[in-house]
Amino acid sequence: MKKFLNTADSFLADSLAGLGAAHPALRVDIENRVVTRSEGVADGRVALVSGGGSGHEPLHAGFVGDGMLAAACPGEIFTSPVPDQMLAAAAAVDTGAGVVFVVKNYTGDVMNFDMAADLAGDDGIRVETVLVDDDVAVQDSTFTAGRRGTGATLLVEKIAGAAAERGDGLGVVADIGRRVNAAxxxxxxxxxxxxxxxxxxxxxxxxxxxxxxxxxxxxxxxxxxxxxxxxxxxxxxxxxxxxxxxxxxxxxxxxxxxxxxxxxxxxxxxxxxxxxxxxxxxxxxxxxxxxxxxxxxxxxxxxxxxxxxxxxxxxxxxxxxxxxxxxxxxxxx
Amino acid sequence: MKKFLNTADSFLADSLAGLGAAHPALRVDIENRVVTRSEGVADGRVALVSGGGSGHEPLHAGFVGDGMLAAACPGEIFTSPVPDQMLAAAAAVDTGAGVVFVVKNYTGDVMNFDMAADLAGDDGIRVETVLVDDDVAVQDSTFTAGRRGTGATLLVEKIAGAAAERGDGLGVVADIGRRVNAAxxxxxxxxxxxxxxxxxxxxxxxxxxxxxxxxxxxxxxxxxxxxxxxxxxxxxxxxxxxxxxxxxxxxxxxxxxxxxxxxxxxxxxxxxxxxxxxxxxxxxxxxxxxxxxxxxxxxxxxxxxxxxxxxxxxxxxxxxxxxxxxxxxxxxx
Amino acid sequence: MDIKTARAWVRAIAASVEAGKDRLTRLDSAIGDADHGNNLHRGFTAVDAALATHPAATPGDVLVTTGSTLISKVGGASGPLYGSLFRAAGKRLTQSAPTPADLADALDAGLAAVRKLGSAQVGDKTMVDALTPALEALRAAAESGADLPAAAHAAAKAAADGAASTIPLQARKGRASYLGQRSQGHEDPGAASTAMIFTALAEAAG
Amino acid sequence: MDIKTARAWVRAIAASVEAGKDRLTRLDSAIGDADHGNNLHRGFTAVDAALATHPAATPGDVLVTTGSTLISKVGGASGPLYGSLFRAAGKRLTQSAPTPADLADALDAGLAAVRKLGSAQVGDKTMVDALTPALEALRAAAESGADLPAAAHAAAKAAADGAASTIPLQARKGRASYLGQRSQGHEDPGAASTAMIFTALAEAAG
Ligand SMILES: Nc1ncnc2c1ncn2[C@@H]1O[C@H](COP(=O)(O)OP(=O)(O)O)[C@@H](O)[C@H]1O
Ligand SMILES: Nc1ncnc2c1ncn2[C@@H]1O[C@H](COP(=O)(O)OP(=O)(O)O)[C@@H](O)[C@H]1O
Ligand SMILES: [Mg+2]
Ligand SMILES: [Mg+2]
Ligand SMILES: [Mg+2]
Ligand SMILES: [Mg+2]
Structure with a gap:
């Protein structure tokens, strides 16, 4: 399958460079794989951070901006990002009001975000996690990995992002995100x-x-x-x-x-x-x-x-x- | 190549039905293949009408709305629409201030829009045509069909559409469109x-x-x-x-x-x-x-x-x- | 050409377009956008329906209805071109029982409309490359006193040769021109459909 | 296991992951998302670099650096899992010249971390299906007085058997579980890489 790429290894960095060039409103840290808003998050607002494997564009980096995500952490193609990314993102965007991690329910994503949440907690950042698991093609049971997070991620990010933008507190924003997912x-x-x-x-x-x-x-x-x-x-x-x-x-x-x-x-x-x-x-x-x-x-x-x-x-x-x-x-x- | 379709013959109508269902701000006349704004064009404003073969979505119907097109005429896949469509569109959207046809430079599109412009003129509708021919891959000469209209169509529709929205007259809107194309x-x-x-x-x-x-x-x-x-x-x-x-x-x-x-x-x-x-x-x-x-x-x-x-x-x-x-x-x- | 023959001609075109649809589209896929067969099929299906619901009174009416319907239903380049060909020819065909010479006059008027609209010359690799020799043959046969079957047969042969003559050419009009030299070695789909139109005339004439 | 052996082990894993990258990815493409080979290759390349720039002082340090680097560089499921395995094992491996029994203790702590994180049981078709028998074999060999080469060899064989045992299973954890019954008949990629890790240990031990 032909693709516009230079080398497979440089694909993600090259693509992120273009994203940054196209959108001055985004700050794209290619080295650390963290995308934030250039203008930051308004004082006292809760910050939504999401991330996951790359290959799902525009999810998530394309949804960073006013009224939606504060930051996105793109992992390698189809591979969840690493805790360092989420920690760096959380540290960059936390206003003191806390950070909501929007996490799609995949074993890798959950484990990496969990580790990041622990590390962020050690650094005094309050973190709530919203797990997205909307895919009914997968049987849900406590003995399995559970449902996958797919399209509902966009809805959670938009709706909880709007709640954060209007100034809702950490618990409220997370709760709205969880309700959107549940629905x-x-x-x-x-x-x-x-x-x-x-x-x-x-x-x-x-x-x-x-x-x-x-x-x-x-x-x-x-x-x-x-x-x-x-x-x-x-x-x-x-x-x-x-x-x-x-x-x-x-x-x-x-x-x-x-x-x-x-x-x-x-x-x-x-x-x-x-x-x-x-x-x-x-x-x-x-x-x-x-x-x-x-x-x-x-x-x-x-x-x-x-x-x-x-x-x-x-x-x-x-x-x-x-x-x-x-x-x-x-x-x- | 697999596609989401029922029959090839019903493809366009089925797709237009979905477009109409998704966008209440559009009026989709499936029978006559004309897409207009549900709320119409503001009094005294010039109306931009475009169209061309289908298969280029979101061009053109996806650009009907405030500040851009007044109407779009989707032809069969890769086939220019027929004069009846453009005439119906022009009649539906003309406020008296005149209509600008945005036409991609293909033999078929040009001939069909020309016929429609003649018929519209007969009906007392003032029509100006902006021909888009931006594709440098094609040799331009008076002995050939000339350059094709491609990506610049979007720019012409956006920029001339904004001029129409702010109330510029027919000649001015058409002139802006032509300048965008030329540039x-x-x-x-x-x-x-x-x-x-x-x-x-x-x-x-x-x-x-x-x-x-x-x-x-x-x-x-x-x-x-x-x-x-x-x-x-x-x-x-x-x-x-x-x-x-x-x-x-x-x-x-x-x-x-x-x-x-x-x-x-x-x-x-x-x-x-x-x-x-x-x-x-x-x-x-x-x-x-x-x-x-x-x-x-x-x-x-x-x-x-x-x-x-x-x-x-x-x-x-x-x-x-x-x-x-x-x-x-x-x-x- | 009486009205029965005129209607038989149009029906024969519709039938041969239906049978040759995939071939025309294949030709158009090599040097165009792969829709010529579908375009004409859509058009002549509509023509059949139009003639069934609004019966024409004269051979000229048949051709005018054919042309107007093609303009309204086909789109693309071939819609206006074939539409104008039949419309202009039909308008000129005022006789109730036109002779082969009348038909040649009428179709010449049609060709003039095609050339006015598309400004193609012979050699540009378009339908004009088949239309022009077909009409020359039709006129020559008419002038030498041939009846419609014979004249139509001559026209059909000339149209087929004209279509074949487009194969080596580099296109200067229509979509195929975008290909530059790569258009060489392929038969022009519009010239091929023109050949089908005159073969249909020969069939209808008997 | 002295520090030289520990470093040789990690280098041998890196080499075998490099050589087996495509196989691991192929296994992951059948029942996962086709990245396991790339993930581990990226991880162990980074581990090699980390150990070159920050030389470790003890065998335990080698494993801790390995684990931390995997956590920071791999992502996916295998990053935290293998990362925790090595980190937890390294933290327990406080001896400067650990015996095979010490190594078994340390790796048991690693397995506990993996199970805590992923809550997989033997039979769920994951790396745990290879890790568990490998560590049982390692401990049994150590208890019967085997030296490191012999104990590692036994562990490698048990890990390979454990990996093979995943083939008929239906996955209950990880991405393969989404396939339901369709996951049967394929070897679990993480179990396969675990087998490579113990084969590398046997190589490094001599
Ligand atoms: N300027 C022209 N003059 C005469 N015939 C033309 C011209 N441009 C195109 N044609 C004819 O139209 C045919 C293509 O018709 P069709 O495929 O139905 O339309 P489109 O090119 O719009 O897809 C060409 O093969 C050619 O014979
Ligand atoms: N819950 C779990 N417990 C233990 N191992 C697991 C679990 N989930 C997945 N794995 C292992 O991880 C492997 C997949 O790793 P990898 O492909 O790198 O990550 P991802 O699945 O995120 O793409 C699986 O083959 C399996 O052995
Ligand atoms: Mg993955
Ligand atoms: Mg076409
Ligand atoms: Mg065509
Ligand atoms: Mg994988």
Whole structure:
């Protein structure tokens, strides 16, 4: 798979250099792999810090800015960042009001962020962690790694970020983030596998007439392999998985919906998917209060999409609408 | 190539239905293939109408909204729309102040928009046409079809759209659009070909170690086929073609730069490309006043990117910064 | 050419476009954007429907309806070009039972419209490279007293030769021109569809 | 285990990770995210550099530096896990010339740290499936009076068997667990790298 890169080893640094060049509002520390706001966080505000493996752009660095993240820690491709990064980020952005770590539920991410939280605590930084685990393709049980964090991460970062921006305290911001996560369910399907820069082939082989159903965002195979079929049928299956798990999303509920491209799917196809999602939710009596359609939580050059449905409390919608100014999400400002 | 679609024939209508469902601020007339603003155009304002083949999303329908287009006419995939569409759009949005057609320079687009302009004139609608032809990969001569319109279309639509929004007259808006086009140069490279919905194979075959250089946005082959090489070399060649043609872009110039993904290229790669573009322009003494990095003028599921450099008059930057609220470009509002 | 023949001609074009759709698109994929077959198929399907719902009174009406429908439904370069060809020809074809010479006059008017719109010359590697010799052959046959079947046959042969003649050329008009020298060695899709249009005329004429 | 052996062990791990990088990544691509080889290669390259610039004074120091460096440089699941394994083992290894039994004690402390962090049991298809039998074999050999080469050899064999034992298992921890039944039939990459770590110990011990 051809890619715009110089060497696989320099890919991340080269890409971060371009990110910094493109966005003067970001401070990109390439050496330490920490992206912060150039203007810092307003006095007394809680700071949201997120991070995870790279390869999911614009997540997370593309969401650093007013009304959303205070800092992002990009790890190697598909590899969680290291505690040093999160500690440096927390130290850089803490105003004294405390730091919220937004962590996608993967063994590596959780362990590295936990270590960072311990170290930050040693340094007198108050840390709360919001764990995102919205992916219903994964069986949730105390005997497993639990659900993965996927599309809901964006919703948590936007909504909790708006709460932090308006001055909510550490506990409140973290609580809002956890409620958004608890109210969200996601499901993803891949039409093609992704290829890591430097790898000689995609993460898995997928014939022209098959799809991977229930994939995550790391190029890993999904829950099952199925025959390719019309979009409406695929979307119906995805929504069935989400709705089966989302017991309290019923007639009269409001929702925030994200139809997310995995990186190589044209926007025209994502809109087609959204149309079907909207029709299915309408059939269930659910009103879509807000939506996003586009590439937000990607998996390099994978063709595919994920659907996230968040049962929206009124306060979520209010915080969703609050101004946000980041490279990849912006409105009201 | 797998796609989220039901049937090739219903693809466009299904996708437009989703667009309309996602964006209440748009009025999507699926039958007549015209997308307008739900709230219409403010009294006495000039209305920008654009259109072209579909497959370039978010261009153009994704740029309908306050401060940018009044209407878009999506044609079939890679096929210019028909005069009926443009006429219906012009009739729907004209406030009496006149309509500017933004037309990418392709034989089909030009002929269909010309016919529509004649018909609109017959109906008493004043029409000015801004022809976009920024692609330096194509030899410009009176004996050929001339340069193609590509990435600069976005710049023309944003900047002329802002002029229309602030109340400039028909001639002035058209003149600003033409000046933006005249100040812009683009060049594109494809790493993979795109596949039209319903087609059984990509527009061209490209081996794993070759790239198409100087491609347009319709999945057609480019000016030459070359060996794959490091990104910095590819970008250097692209910028050399742009700078060789862009004689009055010199030391001390300001520029608006677009690094545009063709649909299947990860944002991380586009930032990597942008970093190199910025370095080359800095070497030339050119200051990048504003930039955009992302998928704006795409070619379905093609992997590749285009670079557009517009020599920016101060007024362009001012109009660029004006508020815009569309599905795919939004700031200040 | 009576009205039955005119309608048979248009139906025959629709049938051969349907059968040759993939070939036309393949030609367009080599040096264009891979839609010519789909474009014409969409167009002539709409023409069939238009003629079914709004029956034309004269051969000229058939061609005007054909041209107007192509303009409204095809888009791209071929929509306005073929649309204008048939529309202009139909407007000129005022006779209720036009002779081969009348038809040649009418189609010449159509070609003039195509050239006015696209300003292509013979040798630019476009439909004009097939249209021009086809109409020359049609006129020559008409002037030598040939009947419609014979004249149409001559035109079809000339159109096919004209289409083949585009293979070695470098395109100077349309999308293929973007390829520069790489356009050489491929038949122009619009010239190929023009050849199909005259083959259909020969079929319809008997 | 003297300091020379400790350093040789870490260098041997680095060398075998470099040689086996693609194999580890291939294993991880079947049931994970195709980065395990790269992760460990990045980590042990950094460990080599750290030990070159900050020479350790005792075998325990070597392991602590190794562990801290892995935590700072690897990320993912394996970074904290292997990092904690070596760090905790190094902290326990206070002797200047540890016996095989001392080493077994130290590595047991490391395994405890791994289990605390990841809460994996034997049979969950993780590195614990190779670590646990390796340390049992090491302790048994040490208790029966074996010297380091012999004890390390026994541990390496047990680790390799433990890695192989993961093949039929369904994963319950880590990324492979997302695959459910589809994780069966593949060797766990972390168990495979654990086997490499003990083979390296046997090499370094002589
Ligand atoms: N300027 C022109 N004059 C005459 N014919 C042209 C011109 N430009 C293009 N054509 C014809 O149109 C054909 C392409 O039609 P089509 O593929 O349907 O449209 P598009 O190029 O817009 O995709 C070409 O093969 C050529 O024969
Ligand atoms: N909870 C856990 N306890 C012990 N080992 C684990 C656990 N989770 C994962 N592992 C080990 O980590 C290995 C994967 O490491 P690596 O690929 O480097 O990290 P990641 O899974 O974050 O990409 C697995 O093969 C497994 O052996
Ligand atoms: Mg990983
Ligand atoms: Mg076309
Ligand atoms: Mg075409
Ligand atoms: Mg891994």
């Amino acid at each position: 969200s369910r996601s499901f993803a399907v891949a039409l093609t596998a992704s290829t890591t820069p430097g790898a000689d082939r995609p993460g898995f082989d997928l014939p022209e007439d098959e799809i991977e159903v229930g994939v995550g965002i790391h190029g890993e195979p999904g829950r099952s392999r199925e025959k390719m079929r019309p979009a409406d049928e695929i979307v119906a299956d995805m929504m069935a998985a989400i709705l089966a798990d989302h017991r309290d999303l019923g007639s009269g509920s409001d929702a925030i919906v994200l139809v997310n491209g995995m990186g190589a799917t044209p926007l025209s196809e994502l809109y087609l998917v959204y149309g079907r999602v909207a029709a299915i939710l309408a059939d269930h009596g659910v009103t879509i209060a807000r939506n996003l359609v586009g590439d937000y939580v990607t998996s390099l050059d994978m063709a595919g999409c994920s659907i996230t449905v968040c049962k929206a409390e009124e306060s979520f919608v209010h915080l969703w609408d609050a101004p946000v100014r980041t490279p990849s999400l912006r409105w009201g400002i | 812009s140069r683009s060049f594109a490279v494809a790493l993979t070909a795109s596949t039209t919905p319903g087609a059984d194979r990509p527009g061209f075959d490209l081996p794993e170690d070759e790239i198409e250089v100087g491609v347009g946005i319709h999945g057609e082959p480019g000016r030459s086929r070359e060996k794959m090489r490091p990104a910095d070399e590819i970008v250097a060649d692209m910028m050399a073609a742009i700078l060789a043609d862009h004689r009055d872009l010199g030391s001390g110039s300001d520029a608006i730069v677009l690094v545009n993904g063709m649909g299947a290229t990860p944002l991380s790669e586009l930032y990597l490309v942008y970093g190199r573009v910025a370095a080359i322009l800095a070497d030339h003494g050119v200051t990048i006043a504003r930039n955009l990095v992302g998928d704006y003028v795409t070619s379905l599921d093609m992997a590749g990117c285009s670079i557009t450099v517009c020599k920016a008059e101060e007024s362009f930057v001012h109009l660029w910064d004006a508020p815009v609220r569309t599905p795919s470009l939004r700031w200040g509002i």
